[in-house]
Amino acid sequence: MKDMRLKAGETEKITINLGVVDLGQIDLLVQEGFYSNRTDFMRTAVRNLLSSHGEVVKQAVARHTLTLGLQHFTRQALEAVRARGEQLQIQVVGLASIDDDVSVELALATIESIYVLGVLQASPAIRAALAERIH
Structure with a gap:
């Protein structure tokens, strides 16, 4: 496929x-x-x-502490976040993607919030589990 x-x-x-x-x-x-x-x-x-409007975009990205471009989350990276006892606040202007092999349990344990201006790519199960955390 x-x-x-x-x-x-x-x-x-x-x-x-x-x-x-x-x-x-x-x-x-x-x-x-x-x-x-x-x-x-x-x-x-x-x-x-x-x-x-490039300068305005740069200033807004810096002010809101956003990632501009592509931010990709692998299972291994999220497992490292969990091992450190941390949670992520994902803020992206562009594309944020979460690998298909990331479990719902791992996503819930490591992702505090998601704010994307652009495209969020995640499995339907991840999207459903994190629905209240996606802004």
Whole structure:
């Protein structure tokens, strides 16, 4: 069976609604060769906006003590957290993933809270067990 998990650098599909005039202007720019297609236009627009707000994002990440990018939790890493008698407060802007071999018991023992702006990848059992801890 194919692994459907996102990896760093992969994309996630989103859907937006645009007015017909905006969409027509995008199509005109594509037709004129400025962009290869609508998706290319949207990616460029999003990247440009994110770049223009880059300093604000950096400050917010630092202020909220968030991890920017990819944070991956393996069974071995969580077992080490449990051995130290600690619990994690996972705070990520991007992708947080918990390996499929992490047991519900281990997740409950080691994860105090989860706050993700982006994508959280975890098994349905982990998500259900941690539902009250996911913000």
